[in-house]
Amino acid sequence: MTVICSTGVHDKHDVYALQCPCRDVLDLLANKWAALAIGALEDGPVRFGELQRRLQGISPKVLTNTLRRLEDSGFINREIYAEVPLRVEYSLTDLGHSVSAPLSGLRSWVEAHLHEIS
Template identity: 80%
Template sequence: MTTRCATGVHDKHDVYAAQCPCRDVLDLLANKWAALAIGALEDGPLRFGELQRRLQGISPKVLTQTLRRLEDNGFLHREIYPAVPLHVEYSLTDLGHSVSKPLGALRTWVETNLDKLSA
């Protein structure tokens, strides 16, 4: 794959190049709510309300924005079931499952080492 980044034409993407599009993806995945939403969906699909309860402290607006960004980037699938009231479930795509492993390792590292970090 060839891409144009700030440093010119590369055979691969370079996240350190100022104009590389991978920075947008890194920005999304480094967002705490995105990382936590992906983690919450590792065990299977959840509805919006279930996700909001799982991600304590997230507002409905921020959750909606986060889910849209994750869906737009191919990490989530949004399934709408025609029912009254409308039933919507969110699940990880194959891409979402593939990124959940390194994000899970990061979450585990933070929980394990939190007491060692200086405030």
């Protein structure tokens, strides 16, 4: 098994390796707002305002940055409709749907076990 995360080509990624790009993805997905945004998109396309209302407490700036990072990483699509007024919808890509199941499990686990956590 070759693990060379700092230089590029690898047979296997190692998230524990200092320079492994897996860490950037883990950092993004472990972010509270990213995990919640992905969950809010599980049922289909949603507009920015709807997302902001669903994710209570998120500022427009943080939501914008979170959506951009998720889009840049290939987890969500941003579709612009040429209407007046302009309409923008966000939806999960296939990659986004594939990560939504484990994140949903984590969100459910937190809700079920919160009373046990100090």
